[in-house]
Each structure stands twice: as structure tokens, then as C-alpha cells.
Amino acid sequence: IDTPWPVPHRGSKELFERAQKVIPGGVMGQGRFAKPHPLYMTKAQGARMWDVDGNEYIDFHCAFGAVLLGHNDPRLRTVIDRTLDQHGVAFSAAHPLESELAERIIKHVPSAEKVIFCCTGSEATYHAIRRSRAHTGRNKILKFEGAYHGWHDYVQWSVHFDPAEAGSPEAPKPVQESAGMIRAAEEGLLTCGYSDTKTLRDIFAKHGADIAAVIVEPIYHNAGVVMPAPDFLSEIRRLCDDNKSVLIFDEVITGFRVGLGGAQAQCGITPDLTTMGKAFANGMPISAIAGKAEIMNGFAPLGKTFFSGTFYGHVLNVAVASGCIEILENDPPYEYLDSLGKRLKAGIQAAIDQTGVPATVGQHGSVWALYFTRRGLANYRDMASFAQTKEHPIHSSFQRWMLESGIYIHPHFIIRGYLNAAHTEADVDHLVDATRRYFIAHKED
Numbered sequence: 001i002d003t004p005w006p007v008p009h010r011g012s013k014e015l016f017e018r019a020q021k022v023i024p025g026g027v028m029g030q031g032r033f034a035k036p037h038p039l040y041m042t043k044a045q046g047a048r049m050w051d052v053d054g055n056e057y058i059d060f061h062c063a064f065g066a067v068l069l070g071h072n073d074p075r076l077r078t079v080i081d082r083t084l085d086q087h088g089v090a091f092s093a094a095h096p097l098e099s100e101l102a103e104r105i106i107k108h109v110p111s112a113e114k115v116i117f118c119c120t121g122s123e124a125t126y127h128a129i130r131r132s133r134a135h136t137g138r139n140k141i142l143k144f145e146g147a148y149h150g151w152h153d154y155v156q157w158s159v160h161f162d163p164a165e166a167g168s169p170e171a172p173k174p175v176q177e178s179a180g181m182i183r184a185a186e187e188g189l190l191t192c193g194y195s196d197t198k199t200l201r202d203i204f205a206k207h208g209a210d211i212a213a214v215i216v217e218p219i220y221h222n223a224g225v226v227m228p229a230p231d232f233l234s235e236i237r238r239l240c241d242d243n244k245s246v247l248i249f250d251e252v253i254t255g256f257r258v259g260l261g262g263a264q265a266q267c268g269i270t271p272d273l274t275t276m277g278k279a280f281a282n283g284m285p286i287s288a289i290a291g292k293a294e295i296m297n298g299f300a301p302l303g304k305t306f307f308s309g310t311f312y313g314h315v316l317n318v319a320v321a322s323g324c325i326e327i328l329e330n331d332p333p334y335e336y337l338d339s340l341g342k343r344l345k346a347g348i349q350a351a352i353d354q355t356g357v358p359a360t361v362g363q364h365g366s367v368w369a370l371y372f373t374r375r376g377l378a379n380y381r382d383m384a385s386f387a388q389t390k391e392h393p394i395h396s397s398f399q400r401w402m403l404e405s406g407i408y409i410h411p412h413f414i415i416r417g418y419l420n421a422a423h424t425e426a427d428v429d430h431l432v433d434a435t436r437r438y439f440i441a442h443k444e445d
């Protein structure tokens with residue numbers, strides 16, 4: 001859609017013209033672009049976000065789920081001030097706050113015996129996979145189609161792909177997602193449909209002795225909100241045990257968002273390694289790898305798996321993460337968020353029933369998704385068939401409608417949104433009402 005945004009946008013347009021001269025495409029990556037130009041944001045506070053043209057939005061994007069307590073939480077601002085006063089910004093040297101944060105994570109996350117910090121989710125999955133290869137002396141990792149685990153060559157395969165390129169579901173082939181990836185990475189990769197337990201067993205029967213690790217989102221959020229088939233995670237656990245492969249839960253979205261123990265505490269299945277990011281620092285760039293001591297101790301200096309980054313264990317990030325978990329312990333928002341999530345789901349479901357539009361709403365705790373189809377969705381191939389790309393007309397028009405209604409959802413290929421603890425019931429009702437009005441206006445489309 002090239003028509004202008006339905007909200008005042010002159011400032012964004014001018015910034016885009018300026019940015020394009022110095023920033024490729026004017027944005028930090030394709031995920032932030034939307035036609036005719038991105039909307040440039042200038043402030044976020046609590047549940048609200050403002051763009052440079054003064055439009056105010058209720059933010060249901062929450063920085064891709066990183067914001068859990070609400071934007072710019074005052075309690076964490078106190079932590080930031082205190083940290084700057086007492087410590088400063090960055091040492092790139094060992095400091096006492098690291099152990100405090102590690103102890104908090106170990107207290108809550110079932111798989112965590114030892115913890116190490118980096119900055120982004122991609123770094124966490126990269127190191128976890130490399131560690132798994134070193135631990136097992138094997139080459140292959142197995143990931144599920146439609147799952148995003150970051151931008152690196154180990155995992156950026158078969159994320160938003162055309163199923164026609166990926167072979168049959170019984171014999172899936174990895175589909176490269178970016179130009180410039182090393183082709184040899186494909187040799188180290190196996191793919192399988194999410195919740196396709198039968199194909200998973202077949203893959204293990206054939207390649208089990210070569211599989212260093214399985215990496216899986218315990219809730220399939222990169223496809224919106226899709227729960228695993230009932231036997232899926234337990235079967236992965238069993239196959240990994242039988243074949244001595246490392247099981248990695250990628251809890252970059254679910255960690256500390258669904259509850260203090262993450263999705264693993266909810267489903268009762270404990271992985272060997274866990275990657276976390278986003279919500280546990282309420283928007284500051286920190287991620288973690290946690291897991292069995294036996295595996296974690298293989299990171300240097302104890303073991304031979306290299307681990308280092310200038311900003312790993314960054315003082316301010318570590319302090320905020322620790323402060324954030326302390327707030328989550330003392331004032332847990334989970335019941336409230338779940339009640340808001342259920343309210344959102346029930347409201348949108350009622351709007352679907354009332355208008356008869358072919359749509360499905362998904363929700364788990366504070367994460368929700370809307371699909372413009374009535375078909376049950378279990379894995380990415382189900383979704384790809386109705387082409388929910390970012391360019392999809394329904395998606396673009398829905399996003400525009402929402403912006404006009406004062407609601408920010410991200411221009412993403414799937415309509416997936418988040419709630420944070422600063423959202424109110426009135427905010428949720430506003431979203432539901434705007435969605436109902438959209439359904440009514442587009443009933444015949």
C-alpha cells in the first residue's frame with residue numbers, strides 16, 4: 001500500500017527522506033519498514049508510545065515483547081540512576097552484580113544451574129548451539145520450520161519461506177533466508193515441521209548420532225501464538241535423551257514473560273540449555289544462556305568453547321535485569337496480564353462470532369495473535385498457504401485501521417502483539433472495539 005498513512009505523518013516523511021541518505025532504507029532492517037515510509041517514534045511511557053508527529057498510540061508491540069512492566073518503568077529508572085551513581089556504565093570486567101543476576105535466574109528457571117550473559121537473543125542462540133556442538137562433538141542441529149532463533153547462519157533457515165521450496169513435510173529441506181549466508185551451514189542443519197512428531201522421529205532414526213542439538217520454542221510464538229501438540233515437547237526430550245543430543249529451549253520470548261520460570265516451568269519439561277532475552281530486562285539489551293553445569297562449564301575459561309563480548313555482562317543491563325526480576329518476584333504481574341489476555345481473546349472472539357469474519361484469535365498469557373483464517377494452524381506451512389506476508393493487503397489495512405484508532409501494532413508478517421503490566425482493561429477494550437469495527441467495515445472483503 002503506497003497511499004499515505006491515515007494519521008498525521010509529515011514529520012515521519014521528512015525523517016525518512018533524511019534517513020534514506022545516510023541509513024540504508026532509512027531503517028534498522030526490513031522488519032521496521034512499512035510502506036509508504038516508516039513511522040518514526042519518539043517516546044514511550046507505560047502503555048503509550050508517541051511518534052514524531054505527536055500521534056499517541058496504545059502500544060501493543062512492546063518492543064517485540066521486550067517490555068513487560070511497561071515502558072520506562074519508574075522503579076527501573078531508580079535502578080538506572082543508582083547504578084550510574086555507584087558503578088558507572090561499562091567495565092568490560094567482572095563485577096558483583098553478575099552473580100546476583102545469575103542467582104535470581106537460577107532460583108526460578110528449572111534448567112538453570114549456571115548462567116552466562118550476552119546482549120541479544122541471536123548471540124544467545126549462537127553460543128548455545130556452538131557449545132552444544134563442542135559438547136557432543138557433533139555437527140548437526142535441528143530446528144523447526146517457521147521458527148526464528150536470530151540472524152546468524154546456524155539458524156536463519158526456513159523462517160518465512162515458500163513451502164514450495166522446502167520439499168515435502170516428510171522430507172523437509174532447509175530454505176536459506178538471507179543472501180550472503182555460508183552455504184556450508186546447510187550441512188549442519190536439519191529442519192522439521194513444528195509439532196510434527198512423526199517426522200521428528202524419522203529424522204532422529206536417520207541422523208540421531210549426528211545431532212548435536214535440537215533448538216525449539218516451547219511456545220511457537222514466531223508463528224503467532226501456537227501451542228505445541230500435546231506430546232511434542234516430551235517426545236523431543238525423549239529423543240534427545242536417547243540420542244545424547246542437547247535440548248535447547250529458546251525462551252527469548254517466553255522467558256520471564258509467561259512466568260518467572262518461563263514456559264519450561266509451565267510445561268514441566270526441562271531442557272539442557274535455555275536461551276532468554278527481551279522481557280527479563282524490560283527493554284534493555286541483555287540475553288542469557290542458562291543450563292546444566294556440566295554443559296555450561298564447557299564455556300571458556302573452564303572449557304574450550306570461546307565466549308567473549310565487549311558488552312557481555314554490561315553493568316547497566318545486568319543491574320536493570322536484576323532489578324526487573326526483583327520486581328517480578330515482589331509484585332508479579334502474571335495473573336493480571338493473563339486476565340487482560342483472556343479479556344482480549346474473549347472480546348475478539350465475540351467480534352468474530354458476531355460478524356462472521358474468517359479469523360482466529362490466539363492468546364497465551366500476555367501474548368496474542370490474530371489470523372485472518374478459520375483453519376486450525378499447527379505449523380508454518382499451514383500459515384504460509386494464506387500468505388500472511390507483511391505486504392498482505394489484509395494485514396496492511398488492519399494495521400492502518402489500528403493506527404487510526406490510536407493503536408500501535410508492528411508491521412510484521414503475522415499480527416502478533418503483546419501486553420505489558422501498564423495496560424489497563426480500558427486499553428484492551430479499545431483494541432477489541434477497534435478490531436470489531438474493522439471486522440464490520442471489511443465483512444465483505
Ligand code: PMP
Pocket residue numbers: 064119120121122123125148149150151217222250251252253277
Ligand atoms: N529467539 C526468538 C524466539 C526470538 O523471538 C528472537 C527475536 N524475535 C530471537 C531469538 C533473536 O533475538 P534478537 O532479536 O534479540 O537477536
